Amino acid sequence: MDRVIIGLEIHAQLRTDAKLFCECSAKYRDIEPNTNLCPTCTSQPGGKPMSINGRALENLEKLAIALGAKFEPSFYFMRKHYFYPDLPSNYQRTSTPIASDGMLRNVRIRELHLEEDPGRYELRNGEVDLNRSGVPLVEIVTDPDMRSPEEARLFLQELQAINDYIDSVREEPGSMKIDANVSLAGGNRVEIKNINSFKGVVSALTYEITRQSNLLRNQKTVAMETRHYSEKQGITMSLRKKETSEDYRYVPDPDMLGYDVDGQEVEKLRKGMPELPAMKVKRFVAKFGIKEDDAEVIAGERALADFFEGYAKAKKFDCVKLAQWLRGDLKKQLNYRNLAFGCSKVDRKTMELLLEKYFSGKLTDRTMEQILIAMLDGKFESSMLGQEKISDTGYLEEIANKVIGQETKAAGDYRKGEEKAINFLAGKVMKESRGRGDIRVVLEILKKKLGMGTD
Numbered sequence: 008m009d010r011v012i013i014g015l016e017i018h019a020q021l022r023t024d025a026k027l028f029c030e031c032s033a034k035y036r037d038i039e040p041n042t043n044l045c046p047t048c049t050s051q052p053g054g055k056p057m058s059i060n061g062r063a064l065e066n067l068e069k070l071a072i073a074l075g076a077k078f079e080p081s082f083y084f085m086r087k088h089y090f091y092p093d094l095p096s097n098y099q100r101t102s103t104p105i106a107s108d109g110m111l112r113n114v115r116i117r118e119l120h121l122e123e124d125p126g127r128y129e130l131r132n133g134e135v136d137l138n139r140s141g142v143p144l145v146e147i148v149t150d151p152d153m154r155s156p157e158e159a160r161l162f163l164q165e166l167q168a169i170n171d172y173i174d175s176v177r178e179e180p181g182s183m184k185i186d187a188n189v190s191l192a193g194g195n196r197v198e199i200k201n202i203n204s205f206k207g208v209v210s211a212l213t214y215e216i217t218r219q220s221n222l223l224r225n226q227k228t229v230a231m232e233t234r235h236y237s238e239k240q241g242i243t244m245s246l247r248k249k250e251t252s253e254d255y256r257y258v259p260d261p262d263m264l265g266y267d268v269d270g271q272e273v274e275k276l277r278k279g280m281p282e283l284p285a286m287k288v289k290r291f292v293a294k295f296g297i298k299e300d301d302a303e304v305i306a307g308e309r310a311l312a313d314f315f316e317g318y319a320k321a322k323k324f325d326c327v328k329l330a331q332w333l334r335g336d337l338k339k340q341l342n343y344r345n346l347a348f349g350c351s352k353v354d355r356k357t358m359e360l361l362l363e364k365y366f367s368g369k370l371t372d373r374t375m376e377q378i379l380i381a382m383l384d385g386k387f388e389s390s391m392l393g394q395e396k397i398s399d400t401g402y403l404e405e406i407a408n409k410v411i412g413q414e415t416k417a418a419g420d421y422r423k424g425e426e427k428a429i430n431f432l433a434g435k436v437m438k439e440s441r442g443r444g445d446i447r448v449v450l451e452i453l454k455k456k457l458g459m460g461t462d
């Protein structure tokens with residue numbers, strides 16, 4: 008495999024009520040186009056920028072602290088010029104680095120900037136909506152330290168987990184855009200623009216690595232260019248020759264003063280930082296003796312981590328088993344629904360009852376799963392908690408007799424020494440008991456009944 012070099016630029020909308028340089032609302036979705044604007048965010052004559060939104064800067068600073076970046080003493084805004092219908096001023100304001108030299112998952116964070124989002128331009132009908140124009144963005148630039156699409160995914164996942172703890176950036180679909188730089192040893196650097204999901208990043212990178220690798224193998228040149236990723240087709244397409252920073256004619260914005268980074272404010276934020284996922288993983292492993300990869304999944308979401316820790320501290324359940332169940336069974340159902348634990352319809356009290364029954368062996372795996380699914384889908388009824396595991400031999404024997412009577416071939420196979428046939432019969436008994444039969448009792452009964460003359 009050729010040596011792969013990947014770097015990312017992440018643009019995320021900072022969590023604020025207002026835009027970056029005016030008092031218009033930062034909510035731009037589900038409202039009439041071009042109603043959330045003013046002379047400032049549409050660059051009309053006389054519409055000069057106000058002072059920057061303090062909350063936007065604060066959220067960027069929290070993120071910079073979490074990424075271990077060092078703050079610059081001051082910063083100012085540059086105008087990045089380009090023409091596009093969603094940008095009435097023909098330039099985007101982007102700050103010089105506010106913090107730099109951080110680290111996450113062994114990926115160096117080069118710098119963090121503050122920027123304004125442009126409006127939206129609909130290519131199909133030429134309509135422009137400027138409601139989004141001026142919404143505050145953070146741009147996070149990494150060094151090219153990732154070596155595979157999977158590493159890029161893990162990096163982004165950790166970044167998302169951090170944000171779940173500090174709540175700096177918005178998490179609605181489309182509020183994050185990622186540009187990925189990718190090159191192979193001996194080839195030029197290609198930039199893939201505007202990918203808007205983690206899944207998209209992985210598939211765009213995978214496609215691009217294969218494309219570049221094929222070119223190099225056939226002694227062709229990988230052009231230095233900017234490519235667009237089509238989510239629908241899962242491929243990248245050439246957009247234009249890679250632009251350089253000169254192309255954007257960056258100039259300091261004469262409308263705006265420079266800003267000092269308030270060191271005291273930063274220290275206050277640093278003191279108020281919660282324990283972050285990486286620290287939590289270490290502590291969970293040391294304190295509760297759970298496996299590191301279980302801890303990583305659990306600490307990946309603050310609500311789930313709090314849930315686990317609450318029970319782990321109370322010593323209500325076996326920590327290791329609880330961690331395994333949360334990371335395995337629960338996460339599987341949540342991921343399937345693309346749902347965060349904190350947003351799920353899981354009622355804590357019911358969950359506790361359920362876990363008590365499950366860990367004390369009163370519910371089968373299957374029943375536990377069925378009840379969990381009902382809970383997540385909002386179809387839970389309290390009567391479901393009564394579906395305890397059936398160890399009642401009389402009841403299970405009755406079912407076993409019926410199954411043996413119907414499945415004469417499997418029963419015969421087992422009698423002839425084909426041990427696996429018993430699993431098939433046990434499966435039938437479990438199905439008849441609607442998943443509630445105690446599998447150990449079922450197997451005992453079947454063995455006894457099919458055993459040599461014991462019945």
Ligand SMILES: [Zn+2]
Pocket residue numbers: 026029030031043044045046047048049141
């Ligand atoms: Zn405005």
